[in-house]
Every structure is written in structure tokens, then in C-alpha cells.
Amino acid sequence: xxxxxxxxxxxxxxxxxxxxxxxxxxxxxxxxxxxxxxxxxxxxxxxxxxxxxxxxxxxxxxxxxxxxxxxxxxxxxxxxxxxxxxxxxxxxxxxxxxxxxxxxxxxxxxxxxxxxxxxxxxxxxxxxxxxxxxxxxxxxxxxxxxxxxxxxxxxxxxxxxxxxxxxxxxxxxxxxxxxxxxxxxxxxxxxx
Numbered sequence: 001x002x003x004x005x006x007x008x009x010x011x012x013x014x015x016x017x018x019x020x021x022x023x024x025x026x027x028x029x030x031x032x033x034x035x036x037x038x039x040x041x042x043x044x045x046x047x048x049x050x051x052x053x054x055x056x057x058x059x060x061x062x063x064x065x066x067x068x069x070x071x072x073x074x075x076x077x078x079x080x081x082x083x084x085x086x087x088x089x090x091x092x093x094x095x096x097x098x099x100x101x102x103x104x105x106x107x108x109x110x111x112x113x114x115x116x117x118x119x120x121x122x123x124x125x126x127x128x129x130x131x132x133x134x135x136x137x138x139x140x141x142x143x144x145x146x147x148x149x150x151x152x153x154x155x156x157x158x159x160x161x162x163x164x165x166x167x168x169x170x171x172x173x174x175x176x177x178x179x180x181x182x183x184x185x186x187x188x189x190x191x192x
């Protein structure tokens with residue numbers, strides 16, 4: 001792909017599909033326009049998937065946009081550009097979740113140090129205070145599977161319809177309904 005550095009003012013650049021075509025042609029201005037338009041929304045989306053880890057979310061989105069730069073010619077125009085970008089971001093977020101799980105290896109000495117810590121379990125009063133706190137919601141969200149967390153994020157934070165969520169995650173609407181039902185139940189109960 002030959003990189004074109006000179007801006008190409010084009011009224012079609014307001015159209016995300018035209019921006020993808022420009023990126024496929026190596027136009028940096030088209031890439032910058034798409035990145036500027038979608039990056040903030042995609043970081044919020046990735047942060048929702050990653051239980052509010054905005055630093056990792058920003059890294060995930062940057063990785064996704066790097067892939068978009070390399071594979072823009074692969075966009076076939078089926079569905080929306082936003083949905084295509086979301087799927088790439090979602091896959092990168094899932095990869096990040098897997099990497100984090102692999103890194104949670106603790107050596108034996110550190111393990112023993114954790115076992116020696118005092119039990120500081122919440123009393124019912126203290127738990128009631130924490131549940132009302134927004135941080136507790138994020139802790140509970142973090143314990144959800146990425147599929148449940150994604151459904152909750154798209155539905156309640158981005159106010160997407162069931163059809164839009166189904167398109168983004170690539171599953172039937174009934175599956176989205178089921179995920180939302182179970183996610184709400186798990187959030188109420190505070191169980192993973």
C-alpha cells in the first residue's frame with residue numbers, strides 16, 4: 001500500500017465507508033478522520049468490555065486502528081463501518097482479557113503472603129455502603145464474562161437496541177436478551 005500524505009479534501013470523507021476506502025488507498029487524512037470520529041466512542045466501548053480499565057482500553061483501540069490501517073481493503077461494505085470497527089475492537093479486547101489471565105501467575109512465596117493476610121470480609125452494613133457506591137458496580141461488572149459485560153455496556157451505557165447489539169456481537173437477538181437477563185441477575189446478586 002502506497003501512503004499518500006497530502007490531504008484530499010473530499011465531501012465523501014464525511015461518510016465512514018468513504019473514509020475506509022481512503023484508508024485502503026493509503027490516505028493518512030482519511031485514517032486521521034476516522035480515528036478522530038470513532039476513537040473516543042471505541043475507547044468507552046473497550047473500557048466497558050475491560051471493566052473500566054481505560055489504559056488497556058486505549059491500547060486495545062490503538063491496536064484495532066493499526067489493524068484497520070493494514071486491512072481496510074478487507075471491508076466489503078456489508079453492515080456499518082462502526083459495526084466493523086467494533087468487532088475489531090471487541091476481538092482485541094478479548095485478546096487483552098486472555099493475556100491478563102495468563103499474566104496472573106503468582107509464585108509460591110507471594111501466594112503464602114496472601115494467605116497470611118487477615119480476613120477483612122465486609123459486614124452487612126459495610127457491604128450495603130459499598131453496593132451503593134459506583135465502584136462496587138464496576139467491581140461486579142469486572143466479574144461478569146466479557147459477553148455479559150459487553151451486552152450490559154452496549155444496552156445501558158451506549159443505549160443500543162437489541163438488534164444493534166446482535167449485529168455488533170454477531171449473535172441472535174434472543175442470545176442478547178438471555179445475556180442481559182443473566183447479567184442483571186448476576187449484578188444484583190454480586191456473584192461472578
